[in-house]
Amino acid sequence: MDTLVALSFSAAAYGAVLALAALGFLVLYKATGVVNFAHGDLITLSGYVALWFITDLGSTPVVGYVLAVGIMCLIGMGLERLAYAPLRRRPHLTVLIATLAAALVIRAFISLWQGSTPQRLPSPADGQVVTVLGAPIAGQRILILVVALLCIAAVMYIFGYSSFGRQLRALASDPETAEMYGVRTGRISLAAWGLSAGLAALAGILVAPLSSLDLNFGFTIMLAAFAAAVLGGFGNLWGVLLGSLLIGTIQYLVGGYVLQDYASILPYIAMLAILGLRPQGLLGRTVVRL
Amino acid sequence: MTTDRLMRVASSVRQRGQYTTLAVVILLILSVSQAVTTGSSTNLVNLWLVYSIAALGFYWIFALGGRFAFSQTFMMALGGYTTAFFDRNDVGFLGCVLGAMVVTAVAAFAVGAVLWRAEHFYFALGTLAVTEIGVVLFGKTSTFTGTNGNITGIGYPVVFGQELRTDGQVFWLLAAVLTLLLLLAVWLKRSPLTRDLTAVREMPTVSKTLGVPVDALRMTTFVAGSAVGGLAGALITHWQGFIGVDSFGLNLGIGLFLMVILGGLASHWGVLIGAAFYVAVPELLAGLQQYMSILYGALLLVVILVFPSGLIGIVDSLKSHRVRSTSRSVES
Numbered sequence: 313m314d315t316l317v318a319l320s321f322s323a324a325a326y327g328a329v330l331a332l333a334a335l336g337f338l339v340l341y342k343a344t345g346v347v348n349f350a351h352g353d354l355i356t357l358s359g360y361v362a363l364w365f366i367t368d369l370g371s372t373p374v375v376g377y378v379l380a381v382g383i384m385c386l387i388g389m390g391l392e393r394l395a396y397a398p399l400r401r402r403p404h405l406t407v408l409i410a411t412l413a414a415a416l417v418i419r420a421f422i423s424l425w426q427g428s429t430p431q432r433l434p435s436p437a438d439g440q441v442v443t444v445l446g447a448p449i450a451g452q453r454i455l456i457l458v459v460a461l462l463c464i465a466a467v468m469y470i471f472g473y474s475s476f477g478r479q480l481r482a483l484a485s486d487p488e489t490a491e492m493y494g495v496r497t498g499r500i501s502l503a504a505w506g507l508s509a510g511l512a513a514l515a516g517i518l519v520a521p522l523s524s525l526d527l528n529f530g531f532t533i534m535l536a537a538f539a540a541a542v543l544g545g546f547g548n549l550w551g552v553l554l555g556s557l558l559i560g561t562i563q564y565l566v567g568g569y570v571l572q573d574y575a576s577i578l579p580y581i582a583m584l585a586i587l588g589l590r591p592q593g594l595l596g597r598t599v600v601r602l
Numbered sequence: 603m604t605t606d607r608l609m610r611v612a613s614s615v616r617q618r619g620q621y622t623t624l625a626v627v628i629l630l631i632l633s634v635s636q637a638v639t640t641g642s643s644t645n646l647v648n649l650w651l652v653y654s655i656a657a658l659g660f661y662w663i664f665a666l667g668g669r670f671a672f673s674q675t676f677m678m679a680l681g682g683y684t685t686a687f688f689d690r691n692d693v694g695f696l697g698c699v700l701g702a703m704v705v706t707a708v709a710a711f712a713v714g715a716v717l718w719r720a721e722h723f724y725f726a727l728g729t730l731a732v733t734e735i736g737v738v739l740f741g742k743t744s745t746f747t748g749t750n751g752n753i754t755g756i757g758y759p760v761v762f763g764q765e766l767r768t769d770g771q772v773f774w775l776l777a778a779v780l781t782l783l784l785l786l787a788v789w790l791k792r793s794p795l796t797r798d799l800t801a802v803r804e805m806p807t808v809s810k811t812l813g814v815p816v817d818a819l820r821m822t823t824f825v826a827g828s829a830v831g832g833l834a835g836a837l838i839t840h841w842q843g844f845i846g847v848d849s850f851g852l853n854l855g856i857g858l859f860l861m862v863i864l865g866g867l868a869s870h871w872g873v874l875i876g877a878a879f880y881v882a883v884p885e886l887l888a889g890l891q892q893y894m895s896i897l898y899g900a901l902l903l904v905v906i907l908v909f910p911s912g913l914i915g916i917v918d919s920l921k922s923h924r925v926r927s928t929s930r931s932v933e934s
Binding site for chain 2: 347395398399404405406408409410412413414415416417419420421423424531535538539542546573574576577580581583584587588
């Protein structure tokens with residue numbers, strides 16, 4: 313029973329992180345039609361930026377986190393200007409390659425800046441343990457759940473009810489018509505890149521204290537988030553939340569009890585199964601844009 | 603003259619000169635091999651050839667088939683492990699390599715069958731998942747892949763009873779295999795199959811209505827390209843006598859992609875240029891090793907922005923420039 317509770321919390325916390333990461337690249341995908349392969353490296357970078365603020369500049373963890381998220385938003389916008397804006401009218405494949413190139417550059421930059429030895433990001437919840445139903449749960453997991461749920465709610469609100477969200481959805485369903493009706497695509501795409509990178513940063517910073525930061529840290533999260541997005545039907549925001557939760561459950565509950573050695577590949581197997589059997593995702597609405 | 607016509611002239615020049623180009627390429631490879639004498643550069647020449655083989659397979663999948671397969675390094679690793687497995691069970695070199703190709707072809711067929719409905723990005727994602735699964739499985743299944751995925755002491759290549767022990771000897775084997783594959787590529791280029799493949803790549807739905815077997819063609823390019831990847835993996839494994847999980851990581855996957863893009867999607871000859879670049883540049887810039895990834899990333903951006911047809915495209919535009927100026931002088 314204790315194990316079950318502990319594993320459920322792990323699954324939920326991991327699912328929440330994946331949801332943040334997946335929402336990040338989906339916002340971008342909706343606004344611009346681009347799947348950003350640099351998303352994983354943005355997640356990694358955010359961990360290192362937070363680490364830099366905390367260890368090198370001596371700020372408290374929370375301040376460091378907030379600053380890092382802000383910086384990452386700016387970096388996202390910079391990336392838009394540098395790697396996306398010049399390519400806006402090019403075919404999708406070209407843009408995809410450009411994001412791969414950006415990923416290479418970001419990764420190389422991190423390894424030059426911080427080296428490749430794994431590091432650990434401090435957290436305000438370090439060492440704190442909450443007992444739930446008799447099972448000890450790391451404080452960080454509770455923190456992840458609370459912050460992630462708040463942020464997901466905020467993103468869902470922005471997406472569903474704000475003017476920005478409406479314009480974004482208009483762009484997602486028909487870019488030409490949206491443009492004709494005066495949606496400022498340039499501005500929206502800049503904001504979407506900023507929001508996307510900010511969400512990547514949140515995901516990275518929240519989960520980094522639970523494991524170690526290295527160059528592949530964000531890549532793994534990005535792949536699992538891709539799996540979650542595919543499970544939910546790519547482009548469907550509610551589906552992604554469901555998919556993230558499922559991936560968390562598969563990895564921690566199934567992986568925790570049955571296939572311990574192979575837990576890390578279970579999300580990929582789930583993704584392959586979905587791609588083979590039901591490419592439109594579990595919720596079954598296709599949004600074809602790629 | 604419009605760029606469109608320029609392209610047509612350029613491609614016709616390339617089409618006509620296929621065999622000449624092949625001869626020139628072989629001569630070039632041979633002269634390079636004769637020019638280098640030190641051990642490390644022979645090693646690099648071999649690496650160039652074997653990466654060219656793997657990249658040629660990737661070219662078939664990516665440029666002809668229009669599918670972005672992240673699984674090429676997985677196929678190389680699978681080829682390597684299969685050949686090592688057969689080698690341990692006392693199968694001869696030729697049997698090992700053929701077995702590796704068959705196993706990778708079957709694996710590619712299975713992956714292709716699972717992902718048969720997956721288009722573009724989803725195919726890339728699915729094959730990326732396959733690669734990640736492969737990395738974990740290769741690291742953990744010790745009966746097939748050795749302890750922690752490392753196998754040493756794999757037999758040297760043996761051709762016609764002759765054991766190829768040095769880099770210089772292996773070179774001839776690699777050069778022969780590459781030549782055969784390039785010949786195959788030339789035939790493929792000149793066959794009507796290329797036209798069908800272009801149709802499938804550019805407008806799959808239309809081709810389907812016109813009776814082009816879209817699914818079968820896609821599957822064929824994927825299986826053939828992957829089998830060539832398996833061949834490259836098997837050859838590397840026998841040549842180096844060693845295979846490890848890290849031998850065929852994601853970096854090489856991106857590297858193969860770089861080779862094809864840098865060389866140019868328009869022609870299989872670009873693969874050779876791309877692979878040469880990928881092998882030579884880190885060597886030439888030995889002091890700047892840690893900046894390599896930045897250079898690659900920047901280069902990738904520049905190439906797709908400025909020379910969308912790759913390095914071979916530069917050659918083409920120079921060539922067609924000459925064609926244009928001569929035709930002008932004839933006119934005047």
